[in-house]
Amino acid sequence: MRTIRGLFFVVRQYERAVMETFGKYSKYLHPGLHIQIPLVQLTRTRDIRExxxxxxxxxxxxxxxxxxxxxxxxxxxxxxxxxxxxxxxxxxxxxxxxxxxxxxxxxxxxxxxxxxxxxxxxxxxxxxxxxxxxxxxxxxxxxxxxxxxxxxxxxPEDIKKAMHKQKTAEQERRAMKLIATGRFEAAEQDKLAAIQIADGKKEAEIKIAEGKAKAIELVNDAANKYFVGNAKELKQLEITETSLKDNSKIILSQDGITPTLLIGDLPVKTEKKSL
The missing domain is CATH 3.30.479.30 (Band 7 domain)
Structure with missing residues (x-):
């Protein structure tokens, strides 16, 4: 607050003022140049800024x-x-x-x-x-x-220490929870990976079995197609081989291996020579 007693005075831009005449309020003053009667009038200003x-x-x-x-x-x-x-x-x-x-x-x-x-x-x-x-x-x-x-x-200090301990405990609890969550998620991932590996292995085994079955099927088809007519001759050869091992005698015909087997020694004719 400023108190102005002179004849001429200025109210600044950031001020407002009141003028009193013989101690009684008489006028409200805005910024600018003003005049008052000394000893009769008195002006006081107020800074209206924050x-x-x-x-x-x-x-x-x-x-x-x-x-x-x-x-x-x-x-x-x-x-x-x-x-x-x-x-x-x-x-x-x-x-x-x-x-x-x-x-x-x-x-x-x-x-x-x-x-x-x-x-x-x-x-x-x-x-x-x-x-x-x-x-x-x-x-x-x-x-x-x-x-x-x-x-x-x-x-107070004791309250701040207790609050600090509580905050530390809370942070540790959260950290442990995050670690446990991480472990659980890792275990779940391992489980999924094991299942995928097992499924892959099973599928591979099925594929291998299917391949073998297909191969057997192809062999059977080929045998039926190419070896049905020769099966009998193959069996006859096996019997012939067995007979020869036993020192058996066979009779061969002109038709090939369609013999009548004679087991044991064939009779041999002997001629008597004259003395």
Whole structure:
């Protein structure tokens, strides 16, 4: 805020001003060159740009009685019309301090409704709730809270160690689950591969058996076609061979091997010679 007492003065682009005559509000001033009566009139300006305000770290207690340290940041700006500017001057003293105190109180209330676990994952929701609540509460002061962000949520050391152990255990459990899943999938692949190998081997054996059967069929067909007429002669030769082994005598005819077999010695004629 600037207080202007001279005759001529300028209200900057990012400012709005109110003029008082004998201490009473008399005029709302936009940016530009203005004139006032010294000692009679007084002008005060207000910066209407967004103001960045840090919410100091503080201890809050969650609904499950865990004390944590939190802080934040918010953006606040005075309204840029006449009514809002008048409120910033006449409805609140040191509006920045008032907004910070209100934000700290609101912060404690928001975390007091949540457990520790809920607080750690509800950062965005807490920020949104605070922005809506603070904007509503500061409207009578001529202010607009445009944004709130929670920067730090810091549990006690023992809680952080326990959370770290829990996180590590969870990661190890997930890793073991992934390993087990990988082994199961590998076993399934091995099983499928074994089945395919067995099926292939069986199919190969069937093909081999079919080939052998086909070969036998071809041999039989050939035998029936080419050797039926010679089968009898082949049998006769076998009998002849057996007879010769036994020193048997045979009679051959002019028709070939169609003999009448005589088993044993043939009678031999002897001639007596005269003395």
């Amino acid at each position: 103001h960045t305000m840090d919410i100091a770290p503080q201890q809050v207690i969650t609904s499950d009685n865990v004390e944590i340290e939190v802080d934040g940041i918010m953006w606040v700006m005075p309204g840029n019309d006449e009514e809002y500017i008048k409120r910033t001057f006449y409805n609140i003293d040191r509006w920045k301090d008032a907004v910070l105190e209100l934000a700290q109180t609101n912060l404690r209330q928001e975390f007091g409704h949540l457990t520790l676990d809920e607080s750690l994952v509800a950062r965005e929701q807490i920020s949104k709730n605070m922005q809506i609540s603070l904007d509503d509460l500061t409207e009578n002061w001529g202010l607009k809270v445009t944004k709130v962000e929670i920067k730090l949520i810091d549990p």
